[in-house]
Amino acid sequence: MATPRLAAKIESEEPALRLAVLIDADNAQAAVIEGLFAEIARFGVATVRRIYGDFTAPTSSSWKKVLQRYAIKPVQQFAYTTGKNSTDSTLIIDAMDLLYTRKFDGFCLITSDSDFTGLAMRLREEGLTVFGFGEKKTPEAFRNACHKFVFTEILRPSTAAEPVGLPQKSGSEQKPVSPLTPAELAEPKLKFPKNFVLSALEQSSDDSGWAHLGAFGSYLTKLEPDFDARLYGYKKLSDLIKAKPDLFVIEERQAPGSNQKVLYLRAK
Incomplete structure (x- = not known):
């Protein structure tokens, strides 16, 4: 449950939290990068910016174009075997290493993968604020493990509409x-x-x-x-x-x- 301290910082326009931004390149889209960092700036300062994935793969070409511009440190993970995801393990290990430095107020986890639910819960147990960013397909378990979760569809710079596909409420x-703005009109x-x-x-x-x-x-x-x-x-x-x-x-x-x-x- 979010603390009063979190609520005050979210409502404030002044960046306050020192944040570690960790991006799962396998489960995030480079197209939202500008909106993503603009959104993160509402909550605090992105002190650490790291992205995890196999950047030798053709599917990572879109990420390679934005890494230098947004000062994101790539952490290369080769796909040694099919069906095994070393990216997740490395991101989690790095997150724990950063946690024990005690230099951060919170973490931004950019992924649509439910495998990071346990990490989000562990960070919360340590009293840190957890912000999640993911697509509409992100499982509810991970969304609820974060203090605040933002759907990246609303951060897209496109005006093309597509169904949000979230549970409808009365x-x-x-x-x-x-x-x-065009980014805000990206989703109906x-x-x-x-x-x-x-x-x-x-x-x-x-x-x-x-x-x-x-x-x-x-x-x-x-x-x-x-x-x-x-x-x-x-x-x-x-x-x-x-x-x-x-x-x-x-x-x-x-x-x-x-x-x-x-x-x-x-x-x-």
């Missing part, structure tokens, strides 16, 4: 309140999970029924690490909330000791 759809919207969101709001609200937007967003992530407003056609959680006046009442309040205003909401 509710209603509505158009976004602001235009999305899912059906809005009305019952889930309202239940989360009830659990995160105070005795008067009001909830701070940051606390509400943090609670959503605790329940569903892969929850992301962009999957439903909105750039931010606040945009999603403002676009649904039939479900939410919103109120801007002055933050204590600051000139800034913060958003509160309650169920209608």
Whole structure:
């Protein structure tokens, strides 16, 4: 379960966490690299950047074109036998070595492979924050083992739409309140999970029924690490909330000791 410290860092625009970024080249796409590092920058600083795979294989040609540009260190793993994946083992060993240096606040695991579920759980047990990045095919076990999971389909720079293929939740759809970028339009919207969101709001609200937007967003992530407003056609959680006046009442309040205003909401 995500800690209050994690929630504060996720909501902050200031990079705070020292992150080790480990990429499984066999189960990740080079096409999302720009969006990937832009997303990671929201959570912290990518201090270590490593990618694991057989870069002598033709299938790795797309990765070789971006390694130098994004300062990613390649870790070569030859495919000695068919059906054996030494890439996974090397990535896991490196992750544990980095863990015991005690120099990092968290890890970014870029893979769609459920074999890394145990690694994510082990890192969490050590009190580190785990961010997962993978395709829509990523098994639920790995997604839920991360504090936060981001579907890489929403990071693609393409405008071509393809089905997201995620479990549908009950509710209603509505158009976004602001235009999305080409990367954000790469995937069509899912059906809005009305019952889930309202239940989360009830659990995160105070005795008067009001909830701070940051606390509400943090609670959503605790329940569903892969929850992301962009999957439903909105750039931010606040945009999603403002676009649904039939479900939410919103109120801007002055933050204590600051000139800034913060958003509160309650169920209608």
